[in-house]
Amino acid sequence: MITFYERRTQAHIERVQRNLSLxxxxxxxxxxxxxxxxxxDASKYGPEERVPYIWLTEFHRCRWRKIPFQYPPGMEERVQSAIRHHVTSNRHHPEFHNDPNEMTDIDLIEMVCDWTAMSEEFGQDEGSARGWAERTIGHRVPFNDEKTQFVFAVIEQLDRLRTSDGVGDKEQ
Incomplete structure (x- = not known):
């Protein structure tokens, strides 16, 4: 369980790093x-998040494989607390900000790279963050028109770069 968490988290971070580098x-x-x-995502290795995120990762691994899973007593609450800590401690999450429209361009670019990495991992939308954006913006995150247009422009740019770099053609 710990090994899977560490491998999966490191692979996610490497995908985000590759996208940010592009x-x-x-x-x-x-x-x-x-x-x-x-x-x-360095906070995922800190004391507030590491153990709960190991369990959260195991929950999702079991869910994806249709394996029964149950948190040990008290762990589900710790997981929820760790998620709150994560999204309120990392600028690339809209929840970090009092108003998501306060996010800087750098925050938004990192967010797009994070969403892209998740799409790549899950094999969604050909590895594009477009689906994440369409499911999130205006539903869970109330970006104004300017921020929304910026996010979609970054997604288009990253999708082009990933395709020209050959990343979009590879299994993640």
Missing amino acids: LAEQWECGAELLARAEVH
Whole structure:
């Protein structure tokens, strides 16, 4: 269970880092994007998140494989607390901000790279963040028109870069 968590989390971080690196070559804020890549999801290894996220990862692994699963007593509450900690401690999550429209371009770019990494992992939408954005923006996250347009422009740019880099053709 621990090994699976560590492998899965590291693979996710590496996908985000690869996506941020692709965009860093295109943006004036490239150095800041690369700095974000170095610390993306580091809180998942901290004391507030590590153990609960191991259990959360196991819950999802079992769900995907249709294996019965039950948290040990008290762990589900710890998992919910760890999720709250994660999204309120990392700028690339809209929940970090009092108003998601306060997110900077760098925050939004990292968020798109995170959503893209999840799409790649789950084999959704040809690895594009477009589906995540369509399911999230205006439903769970009330971005204004400017932020929404920016997010979709970044998604289009990253999708083009991934395809030209051959990433979109590879199994993640």
